[in-house]
Amino acid sequence: MKNTKVILACIIVGLFGILPLGLNVYQQHVMIVCLFYVMMSASWNLLAGYTGQVSFAHAAFAGIGAYTSGILAVKAGLSPWLGIPLGVLFAAVIGFGVGLLCLKMGGIYLSLTTLGVSEIFHIIINNEYEITRGTMGLQVPGLLVEYSKTGYFYIMLVTAIVSLLVIYWMIHSNIGLNFRAVQNDEKAAASLGVDVIRIRVLAFTVSSALAGLAGGVYGHYLLLITPEIPSLDQQFLVLSMTIIGGMGSFIGPIIGAFTLEILSEYIRGYGEYHVLVFGLIALSMARFAPNGVVGLVQAGWAKRSTS
Amino acid sequence: MLKGNGLCKNFGGVAALNDVDISLEKGSLIGLIGPNGAGKTTLFNAIAGAFSLSSGNLEFNGKSLNGKSANHICRLGIARTFQVPRPFAEMTCLENVLVPLVNRSRVGERTALLQEGREILDFVGLGNRDDILAKELNLVEKKRLEMARALCTNPQLLLLDEVLGGLNTQEIGAAVDLIVNLSEKRGIAVLWIEHVMGAIMGAAERIIVLDQGEKLMEGTPEEVAHDPRVIHAYLGA
Numbered sequence: 110m111k112n113t114k115v116i117l118a119c120i121i122v123g124l125f126g127i128l129p130l131g132l133n134v135y136q137q138h139v140m141i142v143c144l145f146y147v148m149m150s151a152s153w154n155l156l157a158g159y160t161g162q163v164s165f166a167h168a169a170f171a172g173i174g175a176y177t178s179g180i181l182a183v184k185a186g187l188s189p190w191l192g193i194p195l196g197v198l199f200a201a202v203i204g205f206g207v208g209l210l211c212l213k214m215g216g217i218y219l220s221l222t223t224l225g226v227s228e229i230f231h232i233i234i235n236n237e238y239e240i241t242r243g244t245m246g247l248q249v250p251g252l253l254v255e256y257s258k259t260g261y262f263y264i265m266l267v268t269a270i271v272s273l274l275v276i277y278w279m280i281h282s283n284i285g286l287n288f289r290a291v292q293n294d295e296k297a298a299a300s301l302g303v304d305v306i307r308i309r310v311l312a313f314t315v316s317s318a319l320a321g322l323a324g325g326v327y328g329h330y331l332l333l334i335t336p337e338i339p340s341l342d343q344q345f346l347v348l349s350m351t352i353i354g355g356m357g358s359f360i361g362p363i364i365g366a367f368t369l370e371i372l373s374e375y376i377r378g379y380g381e382y383h384v385l386v387f388g389l390i391a392l393s394m395a396r397f398a399p400n401g402v403v404g405l406v407q408a409g410w411a412k413r414s415t416s
Numbered sequence: 417m418l419k420g421n422g423l424c425k426n427f428g429g430v431a432a433l434n435d436v437d438i439s440l441e442k443g444s445l446i447g448l449i450g451p452n453g454a455g456k457t458t459l460f461n462a463i464a465g466a467f468s469l470s471s472g473n474l475e476f477n478g479k480s481l482n483g484k485s486a487n488h489i490c491r492l493g494i495a496r497t498f499q500v501p502r503p504f505a506e507m508t509c510l511e512n513v514l515v516p517l518v519n520r521s522r523v524g525e526r527t528a529l530l531q532e533g534r535e536i537l538d539f540v541g542l543g544n545r546d547d548i549l550a551k552e553l554n555l556v557e558k559k560r561l562e563m564a565r566a567l568c569t570n571p572q573l574l575l576l577d578e579v580l581g582g583l584n585t586q587e588i589g590a591a592v593d594l595i596v597n598l599s600e601k602r603g604i605a606v607l608w609i610e611h612v613m614g615a616i617m618g619a620a621e622r623i624i625v626l627d628q629g630e631k632l633m634e635g636t637p638e639e640v641a642h643d644p645r646v647i648h649a650y651l652g653a
């Protein structure tokens with residue numbers, strides 16, 4: 110079973126490795142965006158799906174990663190190859206702080222507080238025009254000397270694989286077990302020796318760092334960092350991808366990210382309603398199929414094997 | 417090993433615990449009884465660090481428990497079950513017991529822990545339920561899972577909160593044997609809240625009686641059963 114999984118993963122990664130050969134420039138762009146959302150959804154899932162802390166500041170952390178690196182590049186001439194790790198670090202530190210801030214909260218209170226954090230971040234970007242260029246966006250240098258879609262595809266692919274490996278390792282280790290224990294019942298977990306404070310803050314820190322990484326790489330691919338990256342639209346898109354794909358499973362957010370991003374490319378022609386549509390689908394999924402597409406497929410399989 | 421002096425806990429105006437003293441020896445089996453709302457569960461919560469005391473001192477093996485978090489107290493060797501079971505509902509029984517196993521101070525290989533987890537599930541009578549989600553269990557099974565998880569912390573002191581509720585006569589017998597076995601064979605001290613009088617009176621060495629937050633008396637089951645104050649507290653005026 111374990112071997113089949115490893116082989117399957119290798120085949121998929123291998124296919125992705127040769128994918129750019131068969132795609133035109135536009136399709137390559139879509140794949141890069143897909144990989145960005147894979148990172149965003151998978152890291153949000155680590156926090157929301159595994160510890161039950163439904164944060165609305167995840168897109169803001171992508172913004173922290175992107176703006177940190179972008180501003181360092183523009184103002185100090187720092188290479189994005191150094192700026193992005195610093196952005197990740199900064200996102201981790203702020204994530205740690207927000208995790209501490211939200212320690213005594215759960216459910217809707219935590220969501221509203223993180224929504225507030227996200228708004229504060231927005232206000233800062235819009236008001237510090239001199240530094241951030243506000244809604245105009247910050248023009249930043251790229252990661253490659255010579256611009257190449259294929260090059261960026263591979264950078265994004267490697268980053269996404271590294272992120273997914275970190276997440277996979279976490280959820281299958283003792284840490285992941287503690288994550289789920291805390292999500293199921295914090296008081297019971299504490300009574301059984303789980304350091305609830307450490308676990309909750311750890312989830313926030315790692316999840317935020319990975320969002321910062323995704324945002325940083327994405328920003329230096331786009332060459333223009335705008336408040337679009339940390340926007341609420343983005344946040345709800347990531348949330349929809351995770352819920353529709355399957356919250357609390359490793360593969361769910363990956364499936365959700367690809368499906369919704371590719372779909373939204375088709376819907377885009379009809380105006381910018383896709384986030385709304387996805388939001389509504391996610392809402393009804395959360396109500397009627399809380400384990401998402403992955404849960405539906407698993408249930409279908411279970412039924413077939415018993416009948 | 418456990419010493420509590422002048423324990424007080426107020427909820428708003430209600431004194432749920434009022435100046436309670438308690439002292440437990442290693443390996444002893446002590447019953448804790450009293451009418452509903454007497455403060456028994458509150459005493460457990462205070463010992464286990466679920467909340468802090470309004471005043472008073474708690475000591476375990478010479479270390480102060482005051483202000484310590486629940487997980488810290490668990491690692492010191494005190495485990496508790498909840499009166500209303502609190503299983504990790506979306507996790508399997510085996511995963512439920514794995515949580516305390518991986519959080520013990522000395523953690524071994526995952527395969528060895530899984531083996532130990534299966535053995536403990538077997539020990540409490542959940543041997544064939546390893547891969548069932550905890551939410552699928554009935555109340556009696558959930559209580560067994562509470563016990564299994566608590567044992568997996570490797571406790572020196574076990575706080576049991578009404579583990580017999582809902583069991584039939586035969587099951588009560590088996591559960592009592594199991595509890596007596598814990599204290600006699602494994603040397604685990606047990607502080608045991610129970611409403612099933614027959615069971616606890618037969619098994620406990622000593623009984624502590626709480627009433628309206630105060631310690632009414634402490635003595636052998638014999639002494640307690642014949643004490644007019646206890647009879648009065650239970651039967652009312």
Ligand SMILES: Nc1ncnc2c1ncn2[C@@H]1O[C@H](COP(=O)(O)OP(=O)(O)O)[C@@H](O)[C@H]1O
Nearest residue numbers: 427430432450451452453454455456457458459
């Ligand atoms: N978390 C709490 N908040 C407020 N009041 C509480 C709380 N826990 C217990 N109490 C009150 O303290 C008193 C003792 O309750 P408890 O310890 O549960 O009694 P017992 O377990 O002996 O039946 C009751 O009056 C109860 O209402």
Ligand SMILES: [Mg+2]
Nearest residue numbers: 456457458499
């Ligand atoms: Mg009680």
